[in-house]
Amino acid sequence: MSSNVGAIPRIGAKPKRRRARRRLNAPRVIGLTYLGLLLAAPVAMIMYRTFEDGITPVIDSLTTAEAQHALWLTFLMVIIAVPLNTIFGVVMALLLVRKRWPGKWVMNALIDLPFAVSPVIVGLALILAYGNNSSIGGWLVDHGIEVIFTPVGMVLATIFVSLPFVVREVIPVLKEIGTEQEEASETLGANSWQTFWKVTLPAIRWGVAYGVVLTMARALGEFGAVSVVSGKLSGQTETLTLRVDERFEHFDMIGAYSASMVLAVMALATLLAMNIFKKEDS
Amino acid sequence: MGIVVENVSKNFGDFVALENVSLEVPSGSLTALLGPSGGGKSTLLRVIAGLEEPDSGTVILDGQDLTASPARERGVGFVFQHYAAFKHMTVRDNVAYGLKIRKRPKGEIESRVKELLGLVHLDGFADRYPAQLSGGQRQRMALARALAVEPKVMLLDEPFGALDATVRKELRAWLRRLHEDVHVTTIFVTHDQEEAMEVAEQIVVLNNGHVEQEGTPRALYEQPANEFVMSFVGPVNQLDGHYIRPHDIDVMVDPSDQASEAMIDRIIHLGFEVRVELTHHDGSRFNVQLTQPQLEELELTEGQIVWVKSGRKTKFEDGETKISA
Numbered sequence: 001m002s003s004n005v006g007a008i009p010r011i012g013a014k015p016k017r018r019r020a021r022r023r024l025n026a027p028r029v030i031g032l033t034y035l036g037l038l039l040a041a042p043v044a045m046i047m048y049r050t051f052e053d054g055i056t057p058v059i060d061s062l063t064t065a066e067a068q069h070a071l072w073l074t075f076l077m078v079i080i081a082v083p084l085n086t087i088f089g090v091v092m093a094l095l096l097v098r099k100r101w102p103g104k105w106v107m108n109a110l111i112d113l114p115f116a117v118s119p120v121i122v123g124l125a126l127i128l129a130y131g132n133n134s135s136i137g138g139w140l141v142d143h144g145i146e147v148i149f150t151p152v153g154m155v156l157a158t159i160f161v162s163l164p165f166v167v168r169e170v171i172p173v174l175k176e177i178g179t180e181q182e183e184a185s186e187t188l189g190a191n192s193w194q195t196f197w198k199v200t201l202p203a204i205r206w207g208v209a210y211g212v213v214l215t216m217a218r219a220l221g222e223f224g225a226v227s228v229v230s231g232k233l234s235g236q237t238e239t240l241t242l243r244v245d246e247r248f249e250h251f252d253m254i255g256a257y258s259a260s261m262v263l264a265v266m267a268l269a270t271l272l273a274m275n276i277f278k279k280e281d282s
Numbered sequence: 283m284g285i286v287v288e289n290v291s292k293n294f295g296d297f298v299a300l301e302n303v304s305l306e307v308p309s310g311s312l313t314a315l316l317g318p319s320g321g322g323k324s325t326l327l328r329v330i331a332g333l334e335e336p337d338s339g340t341v342i343l344d345g346q347d348l349t350a351s352p353a354r355e356r357g358v359g360f361v362f363q364h365y366a367a368f369k370h371m372t373v374r375d376n377v378a379y380g381l382k383i384r385k386r387p388k389g390e391i392e393s394r395v396k397e398l399l400g401l402v403h404l405d406g407f408a409d410r411y412p413a414q415l416s417g418g419q420r421q422r423m424a425l426a427r428a429l430a431v432e433p434k435v436m437l438l439d440e441p442f443g444a445l446d447a448t449v450r451k452e453l454r455a456w457l458r459r460l461h462e463d464v465h466v467t468t469i470f471v472t473h474d475q476e477e478a479m480e481v482a483e484q485i486v487v488l489n490n491g492h493v494e495q496e497g498t499p500r501a502l503y504e505q506p507a508n509e510f511v512m513s514f515v516g517p518v519n520q521l522d523g524h525y526i527r528p529h530d531i532d533v534m535v536d537p538s539d540q541a542s543e544a545m546i547d548r549i550i551h552l553g554f555e556v557r558v559e560l561t562h563h564d565g566s567r568f569n570v571q572l573t574q575p576q577l578e579e580l581e582l583t584e585g586q587i588v589w590v591k592s593g594r595k596t597k598f599e600d601g602e603t604k605i606s607a
Contacts, residue, residue, distance in 0.1 A: 180366035183333050184424075186353045187360040188380035188431060198379075202370040 043264060050257040061247075061255040062262065066235040070243040071262065073151060074220060077239060081158040081219045086212055089166025094200075096167070097174040111168075114161050122160050123228025126153060149231035154239065157225035162218040166211030173207035174200075206278065213274050217267050284309040285330060285435055285467060290339030292325055299325040300336070301491040307469060307484070312461045314482035315471045318514070322491040323471045327437050330469070332356045344434050359428030359466075363440040365420040367412035373399070373423050374408040380431035398426040401460070418449040429464065438470035442477065454481050475515045479503070487511050505605075509598055519568035524595040528571035533558065534589045535580055541589035544568075549577070549584055558582065560590065 050058055061067060095101070096108055114122065130137040130147035140147055147153040181203060185195040201208075223241050230237040234246060240259050247255035285307040292300040300322045307313045315323040328334035330341055332353035341349045348356050368376050377398055381391045399405050402422040412420055421441060428436060441457070442450040458481055461468055472478050478485050479499040487494040487502065487510075495507040499515075506512035512525050519526045534541060547567070548559040556577045558570045570590065572580075582588065597604045 180362045180364060181368055183353070184360065184362065184366040184368075184427075185379070187331055187333070187356075187358055188427065189354045189383045190379075191354060194383060199368060202368075 046257055046260050046264065049253070050261045053254070057254045058258045058261075061252070061258045066238065067243065067255070067259065069235050070238045070240045070259070073154070073238065074240040074263075076151065077155060077158045077222075077226075078216055078219045080155050081162055082212060082215050084159060085163055085215050086166050086208065088163070089211055089215075090170055090201075090204075090208060092167050093170035093174055094196075097171055098179070111164050114163050119157075119161055119222065119224030120228055122225040123157055126157055126160070126225070126229050130156070148229055149233070149237060151237060153229035154226045154237060157229050158219050158222055161222050161225050162215045165214040165218065166208065169211035169214065170204055170207045173204045177203045209274055209277070213270050216270050220263055220266055284344070285469065286340075286342040287326070287330065288340040288342070290326070290329055290336045290341070292322075292329060292334065292336050298491045300329070303339070303488070303491070303493055305486060305493065305496070307467060309467055310465050311483050312458070312468045312481065313470075313484045313486060314478035315469060315486050315488055316475060316478040316514070317473065317488035317494075319473055321489045323473075323488045324439055326488065327439050327469060327471050330435075331358045331360050331437050333360070357431075357434040359431065359433035359436045361421070361424050361428050361436070361438040361441050363443045365412070365417075365424045365444075367420050367424060369412050371411075372408065373404060373410050373412070373415070376412070376423055377426045377430050379427060384431065394430060398430055401429070401463070402426040416449075417445045418453060421445065421453065425460075429466075433466065436466050436468040438468065440471050440473070443472075450477070457481055479515070485515075487514060489514075505603060506596070507603060508601075512596060512598075517569065517571075521562065521566060521568055521592060521595075522564075524592070524597050526568075526592045526595050528557070528569045530593040530595070531568070531570045532591045532593065533570055533572065533580060533582070534591065535582075535586075537589050538591065541591040544588055544590050546582060546584055546586045546588060549582060560588070562590075 062071075092107075092111065096104060117125075127148050128134060130140065130153060132138060132141050132146070132148065137147060145152065147156065177200075181199050182195050185199045186192075190198065221241055222239075223245070226239060227242055227245075230239075230242060232238060232242060232246065234243070238246060240263050244256050244259045244263070247253075247259060285305070287303060287305040290300055290303045291298075303322070303326060305326075315326060317323045325334060329336045329339075330343075332341075332348070332351060332355075336349070339349070340347055343356060343358070353360075368379065371379070374395055377395045378391050381394060386394075395408070396405075399408060402425055404419060404422055404426065407415065407419065407423075412423065415423065421444075425438075425441075438457075442453050445453065454477055457470075470481070482499065484496065485499055485502055486496040489510055494514075495502060495511045497505070502511060502515050506515065509525070512518055517528050519528060519531070532541075543563040544560040546558055546560055550557040550559070551574075554574055556572045556574055558572060558577075559567065560570060561567050580588075593607060595606050597606070
C-alpha cells in the first residue's frame with residue numbers, strides 16, 4: 001500500500017519532466033542535424049574513405065617524398081605566418097585602440113582588405129607586384145631572391161590572407177578591458193614594457209589565442225592565393241592543401257584523402273589544445 | 283609632502299575641463315575634491331597623478347616640480363572608482379605588484395603584503411582572485427596595492443562611487459581611521475557633499491573647471507563663497523532674494539511678528555528628521571527641516587496654514603557673502 005501511495009506523485013511528475021526535456025530538445029536536434037549534415041558527415045566520410053582499404057596505403061601515400069615535402073612546406077607556412085601575424089596583430093590592435101594618430105581610420109580599413117578581396121586576386125596582385133617583370137620583383141631577382149613560384153611568395157600569400165585574424169580578435173578585448181588596469185600598473189611604477197607583459201597581455205590572452213587558432217587554420221588551409229603564386233610544382237611548391245587538389249585531379253583518391261585527413265587532424269588538434277589550456281586556466 | 287597645483291588648464295577638444303586651477307594641499311591632510319560630474323575634479327586628480335598631461339600649469343609634489351615626469355616616477359598611489367584590479371592575479375599578487383616592479387627581496391614583499399592585508403582587513407583572502415571578492419573588498423585590496431609602495435600622496439577617484447549605500451558608509455568611516463593610522467597626504471574625489479564633509483578635513487569645491495571655494499566642511503557650510511557652493515554643500519531655499527537653509531526657518535501655528543503665511547503641501551518622514559514642503563503666500567515653494575518631536579508638538583498636518591519666520595539668511599552681492607540673522 002505505502003509503496004503505491006508513494007508511486008502516485010512519481011507517475012504524475014514524470015510526463016511533466018519529459019515534456020520539459022522535449023521542449024529543450026527541438027532546437028538542439030535542429031542544431032545537431034545542421035552540424036551533422038554540414039560538418040560531421042563530410043569529415044567522417046573522409047575518415048572512412050581514407051581507411052577503407054586499411055592503414056597501409058595511407059602510410060604509403062603519406063611517406064612519398066612529395067607528400068613529405070608538402071607536409072614540411074605546410075609547416076613552414078604556419079611557423080612563419082602565425083608568429084609574424086600574431087606580433088603584428090597585437091601591436092596593430094594596441095595602436096588602433098590605445099593611440100591617436102593621423103591615418104588611423106585608413107589603416108583600420110586596410111587591415112580588412114584580405115577578408116574583402118578574393119584570395120585568387122591576392123595571388124594575382126602578388127605576381128604583379130613581385131613577379132620578375134615588376135620593378136620590385138626585378139630588383140629582388142638581381143639580389144638573388146625569387147618570390148613568385150617559390151616558397152617565399154607562398155609565405156607572403158599566406159601572411160596576406162591570414163593577417164586580419166589576430167587584430168580583429170584582440171581589438172574588442174582591448175576595448176572591453178579599458179585603460180584603468182594599465183594606468184594602475186603605471187602609477188605603481190611599471191614602465192610600458194612591464195605593463196604590457198604583466199597586465200595587458202594576460203588580460204587579452206584569450207583574444208590572442210583565438211586569433212592564433214584562426215590564423216593557423218587559415219595558414220593550413222589557404223588554397224587560392226597560395227595556388228596562384230606557387231606554380232604548383234609537386235615536391236617543390238606544393239603545400240598539403242594544394243596536394244589534396246593535385247592528387248584528386250590525378251585520380252589518386254587515397255592520396256587526396258590522406259592529405260585531407262592530416263590537415264583535418266592538425267586543425268582539430270589546434271582547437272583541442274586551446275580548449276584544454278582554457279579549461280586549465282579557469 | 284604637500285601637493286601644490288599652480289594655474290593648471292586642460293582642454294579636451296572644445297571642452298574646458300580645467301581653467302587656471304590652483305590648489306594647495308598641506309602635508310598629511312585629507313582633502314576632498316567636491317563637485318558635480320563634469321566639473322573637472324577627476325581630471326585634476328589625473329593631472330596630479332601624471333595620467334593626464336595639463337595644457338599649461340605646474341604640479342609640485344613634496345617641493346619638486348613633477349609636471350614633466352611620467353606617472354610611474356611620481357610616487358603617487360592611485361585608486362580608481364572601478365577598482366582596476368588585476369583580474370588574472372590573486373589578491374596577494376595584486377598587492378605585491380608595485381614591490382615586485384621595484385625588485386624588492388622576496389621576504390620583504392611577503393611580510394609587507396601580509397601587513398597591508400591586515401591593515402585593510404583582508405587577511406585570509408590572499409589566495410583569492412578579485413572576481414571572488416565583493417566590491418568593498420576589491421576597493422580595499424586596491425587601497426592596499428596603492429599603499430604597498432609607500433606613496434608620497436594617495437589619490438582616490440570616487441573610491442566608493444560604485445558601492446552600495448551601506449558599504450559606502452562603512453568604508454567612509456574606515457578611510458578616516460586608516461588616514462589617522464597611515465597619515466599620508468590624501469586627496470579624494472567625490473560628488474557627494476555628505477561624503478566629503480564626513481571624511482575630509484578640507485574640501486575644495488570644483489565646478490566648470492575652476493575652484494569655487496576651499497575650506498573646512500564647517501566653513502563651506504556656514505560661509506559659502508557664492509550661490510553655487512551654498513546650494514551644493516547642503517539643501518537650500520530661495521526666499522525674497524535670500525538663501526536660507528531648511529533648518530533656519532521657524533514654523534508657528536499662530537500669527538506672530540515678522541512671520542508670513544504659508545501652506546503645508548506635504549510632510550515627509552525621514553526617521554528622526556522630518557521635511558515639510560510648503561508654498562509661501564507669494565507663491566514660492568520651500569522646505570523646512572524639523573525633528574519628529576517638533577512636528578508632534580506643533581501638530582502639523584498637510585493642507586494647514588502656518589506662519590513661518592526665517593532665521594539666518596544669506597545673500598550674495600557684488601561677490602560678497604552677506605549673512606543676516
